[in-house]
Amino acid sequence: MNLKELSEKLGLSQTTVSRALNGYPEVSEETRRRVQEFARRMNYQPNSNARRLATGKSNTIGHVVPLSEHDMLNPHFTDFVAGASKVYNRRGYDMLISVVNAGTEKEVYRNLARNRRVDGVIVHGPRVKDDRVRILTDLKLPFVIHGRTNDPEDGYCWVDVNNRRAFAKATEYLIEAGHRRIALINGLEFMTFAANRREGMEKALREHGIEPDAEIMFSSDMIEPNGYGAMTDFLSHRDPPTAVLCSSILTAMGAMRAMHERGFSVGRDLSLIAYDDCLSFLPSTGDHPSMTVMRSSIRLAGELCADMLIDQIEKKPGRRNHLLEAEFVIGSSTGPVRAKATA
Amino acid sequence: MNLKELSEKLGLSQTTVSRALNGYPEVSEETRRRVQEFARRMNYQPNSNARRLATGKSNTIGHVVPLSEHDMLNPHFTDFVAGASKVYNRRGYDMLISVVNAGTEKEVYRNLARNRRVDGVIVHGPRVKDDRVRILTDLKLPFVIHGRTNDPEDGYCWVDVNNRRAFAKATEYLIEAGHRRIALINGLEFMTFAANRREGMEKALREHGIEPDAEIMFSSDMIEPNGYGAMTDFLSHRDPPTAVLCSSILTAMGAMRAMHERGFSVGRDLSLIAYDDCLSFLPSTGDHPSMTVMRSSIRLAGELCADMLIDQIEKKPGRRNHLLEAEFVIGSSTGPVRAKATA
DNA sequence: AAGGCCAGTCAAAGCGCTTTGGCTATCGTA
DNA sequence: TACGATAGCCAAAGCGCTTTGACTGGCCTT
Numbered sequence: 001m002n003l004k005e006l007s008e009k010l011g012l013s014q015t016t017v018s019r020a021l022n023g024y025p026e027v028s029e030e031t032r033r034r035v036q037e038f039a040r041r042m043n044y045q046p047n048s049n050a051r052r053l054a055t056g057k058s059n060t061i062g063h064v065v066p067l068s069e070h071d072m073l074n075p076h077f078t079d080f081v082a083g084a085s086k087v088y089n090r091r092g093y094d095m096l097i098s099v100v101n102a103g104t105e106k107e108v109y110r111n112l113a114r115n116r117r118v119d120g121v122i123v124h125g126p127r128v129k130d131d132r133v134r135i136l137t138d139l140k141l142p143f144v145i146h147g148r149t150n151d152p153e154d155g156y157c158w159v160d161v162n163n164r165r166a167f168a169k170a171t172e173y174l175i176e177a178g179h180r181r182i183a184l185i186n187g188l189e190f191m192t193f194a195a196n197r198r199e200g201m202e203k204a205l206r207e208h209g210i211e212p213d214a215e216i217m218f219s220s221d222m223i224e225p226n227g228y229g230a231m232t233d234f235l236s237h238r239d240p241p242t243a244v245l246c247s248s249i250l251t252a253m254g255a256m257r258a259m260h261e262r263g264f265s266v267g268r269d270l271s272l273i274a275y276d277d278c279l280s281f282l283p284s285t286g287d288h289p290s291m292t293v294m295r296s297s298i299r300l301a302g303e304l305c306a307d308m309l310i311d312q313i314e315k316k317p318g319r320r321n322h323l324l325e326a327e328f329v330i331g332s333s334t335g336p337v338r339a340k341a342t343a
Numbered sequence: 344m345n346l347k348e349l350s351e352k353l354g355l356s357q358t359t360v361s362r363a364l365n366g367y368p369e370v371s372e373e374t375r376r377r378v379q380e381f382a383r384r385m386n387y388q389p390n391s392n393a394r395r396l397a398t399g400k401s402n403t404i405g406h407v408v409p410l411s412e413h414d415m416l417n418p419h420f421t422d423f424v425a426g427a428s429k430v431y432n433r434r435g436y437d438m439l440i441s442v443v444n445a446g447t448e449k450e451v452y453r454n455l456a457r458n459r460r461v462d463g464v465i466v467h468g469p470r471v472k473d474d475r476v477r478i479l480t481d482l483k484l485p486f487v488i489h490g491r492t493n494d495p496e497d498g499y500c501w502v503d504v505n506n507r508r509a510f511a512k513a514t515e516y517l518i519e520a521g522h523r524r525i526a527l528i529n530g531l532e533f534m535t536f537a538a539n540r541r542e543g544m545e546k547a548l549r550e551h552g553i554e555p556d557a558e559i560m561f562s563s564d565m566i567e568p569n570g571y572g573a574m575t576d577f578l579s580h581r582d583p584p585t586a587v588l589c590s591s592i593l594t595a596m597g598a599m600r601a602m603h604e605r606g607f608s609v610g611r612d613l614s615l616i617a618y619d620d621c622l623s624f625l626p627s628t629g630d631h632p633s634m635t636v637m638r639s640s641i642r643l644a645g646e647l648c649a650d651m652l653i654d655q656i657e658k659k660p661g662r663r664n665h666l667l668e669a670e671f672v673i674g675s676s677t678g679p680v681r682a683k684a685t686a
Numbered sequence: 687a688a689g690g691c692c693a694g695t696c697a698a699a700g701c702g703c704t705t706t707g708g709c710t711a712t713c714g715t716a
Numbered sequence: 717t718a719c720g721a722t723a724g725c726c727a728a729a730g731c732g733c734t735t736t737g738a739c740t741g742g743c744c745t746t
Contacts, residue, residue: 001702002702002703003702004703012726013727014702014703014704014726015704015705015706015725015728016725016726018704018705018725019704019725022704026723026724026725027723027724027725028724030727031724033669033726042455043457045454045457045458046702046703047396047458047459047701048458048459048703048705049392049395049401049459049460049701050395050396050702050731051702051703052392052703053390053392053395053396053701053702053703053731053732053733054702054703054704054705054730054731055703055705056731058392060439062648068427070623071425071623071642072623072624073424073425073623074421074624075421075622075623076720077421078417080415081416081442082415083444084441085440085441086414089442094439094441094460095439095440095441095442095649096437096438096439097424097428097431097438097439097440098437099424099428099432099438100432101479101701111388112387114386115388115389115390115391116390116391116392116393117391129351129722152740153669200713216721223624223625224624224625224626225625225626228626235707236417246625250624251598254626257626272514280413280415280416280418280566281415281417281418281566281567281593282566282567282568283567283568283571283597283600295566305654325706345732346732346733346734347733355695355696356695356696356697356735357696357725357732357734358695358696359694359695361733361734361735362695362735365734367736369693369694369695370693370694371693371694372693373696374695389732390731390732391735392731392732393732393734394732394733394734395701395702396702396703396732397701397733397734398733398734398736406737408721447687452717484740508712536725612720687746688744688745689744689745689746690743690744690745691742691743691744691745692741692742692744693740693741693742693743694737694738694739694740694741695739695741696737696738697736697737697738697739698731698735698736698738699734699735699736699737700734700735700736700746701733701734701735703731703740704729704730704744705728705729705730705731706727706728706729706730707726707727707728707729708725708727708728708733708734709725709727709744710722710723710724710725710726711723711724711725712720712721712722712723713720713721713722713723714720714722714741715718715719716717716718716719716720
């Protein structure tokens with residue numbers, strides 16, 4: 001069933017039927033009702049490809065997500081998507097996901113733009129120095145960055161967490177509990193969020209007269225096995241840490257596994273603070289605060305990004321950026337420093 | 344830059360240019376070379392909406408994923424997508440993801456089909472009794488199911504794991520190690536895979552004269568907190584299990600957390616076998632076999648589904664279904680039954 | 687020399703919508 | 717009574733591709 005058939009059966013022109021269905025004011029209320037009711041009965045759905053061609057709008061948002069090594073798709077992405085898609089459903093957009101190998105990203109953006117397959121994109125995993133901003137600006141493709149680059153040049157939309165402050169605060173908390181030997185299990189530091197987290201931590205350390213030690217700082221994909229591996233290494237260091245900061249609950253779980261395996265009790269023998277993205281499939285601090293965390297919902301970030309992007313596409317007014325503050329929640333994974341632990 | 348401009352500048356008709364670019368044989372090799380080179384120089388990309396309208400093909404695969412309670416997106420989905428998207432990239436398809444609330448699924452399928460937004464869909468989380476098969480068949484929308492329904496009616500494409508056999512085998516392994524009190528932490532049992540797992544387990548139990556006890560069988564979303572909660576409950580049962588089967592590494596991690604918390608040693612005091620989907624962000628048995636698992640890669644399933652669906656869409660010959668066997672890998676989370684553990 | 691065939695090209699007709707620019711009653715106003 | 721405004725409808729022109737059907741000129745056959 002297409003518009004032509006529908007309008008013929010109704011004894012109306014395509015123009016009128018189209019207008020009736022799309023809520024234009026030039027049709028009488030009675031006609032509109034008749035048309036809409038008939039369309040529903042006939043199960044009429046406009047062909048979206050035709051509509052897209054005619055309007056030049058695709059009503060689709062693109063997500064270009066890079067695969068990291070081992071072809072892994074960042075699990076944090078799941079929750080971000082859950083948030084964003086909620087907004088897409090509400091506002092009538094489709095979500096196009098393009099999983100790409102790290103190198104080919106830019107070409108994919110170019111294609112999406114020239115193709116007119118999407119009305120805008122969300123940029124994931126911004127780097128400290130990232131030319132995607134310039135590319136997208138040149139292409140005149142609306143975009144929102146989940147995170148920021150470190151370039152001073154502003155003018156783009158972003159949603160980010162104050163990572164520096166969160167990690168500085170967590171570090172200070174540990175220092176006040178007497179820790180002076182604090183490890184870091186971070187994300188990949190060519191990405192801004194991870195770089196900022198390290199900066200925040202180092203700043204706090206230095207302000208308390210502690211020189212950061214690269215030997216107890218680790219950076220990689222934020223997945224369980226990496227947390228386990230890093231912590232295992234740290235614990236066999238000649239001068240092991242008494243506390244650790246983890247950039248994700250996933251690495252934190254790995255770290256805790258390593259600690260348990262060595263017979264350490266988390267919160268007593270060793271302290272741990274994790275960054276909690278509120279991943280829905282992992283233990284959170286909701287019910288029983290088992291972990292001390294800095295918390296900010298990545299799903300919320302997804303919602304904010306999506307809304308902001310659509311506002312921009314539809315030229316609606318609205319905020320151009322959001323700097324979220326992570327909530328600091330004290331759980332039982334931290335405690336005062338103890339006599340040096342021995343394996 | 345569109346086709347018209349391009350062909351004018353080349354002094355050719357749109358027909359010839361279109362054919363040259365799309366590899367039709369009716370153009371001379373020299374013309375083709377000239378056209379392709381010029382198109383590249385001009386950064387020409389055909390407008391995909393126009394192309395879709397003209398061809399009636401969208402070159403897009405739809406994934407309709409239901410949100411479970413708490414608006415959670417199944418984390419197992421991430422890896423499935425990683426696999427599928429690899430195929431989509433290779434074969435020139437886009438991936439459209441539609442996240443829906445559990446109830447509205449069918450309507451979404453109907454819309455996708457009538458809209459002509461996708462050429463086919465992948466059905467996730469099939470239920471024991473699932474009317475999506477009939478709906479999609481009626482709509483004549485090609486589809487592949489990740490899993491199966493339990494309806495005898497065949498004729499659709501699917502990729503599934505032999506869940507029954509995997510769980511029967513794991514159960515037998517535990518029984519042979521002397522366990523007679525075996526718990527189950529399963530997925531949602533209105534879904535076929537979970538129902539089959541339970542069946543496999545119960546069959547093995549009965550074959551060894553053990554009556555399944557519903558009090559140590561749990562069913563829910565396969566996420567860490569649920570594994571933790573279930574295991575905690577089991578351990579405070581008047582007759583606690585000596586072993587447990589988990590439907591996912593995620594619940595297994597939760598279960599292990601509960602065991603650790605009570606001071607139990609996994610593999611000595613209590614045995615655990617998990618179903619390992621090879622989720623890339625979780626510890627697998629690859630490096631050091633810490634967990635005894637039944638293993639089958641969900642990413643591989645994603646690849647198979649995608650290839651099968653595209654074959655179907657393009658009317659290429661190929662297999663219509665795949666029944667994968669899970670690999671049984673013995674790790675250190677299982678051992679002979681011990682004197683009854685006491686909390 | 688006439689006819690047939692083929693390679694290479696093109697004009698034009700869709701694909702199914704939206705949107706522009708009329709057109710016709712009808713009504714209020716002077 | 718006449719005239720402009722307006723509500724309600726329509727025909728037709730795109731949107732940027734693909735594809736059909738037709739047309740050339742050169743070459744081979746008989």
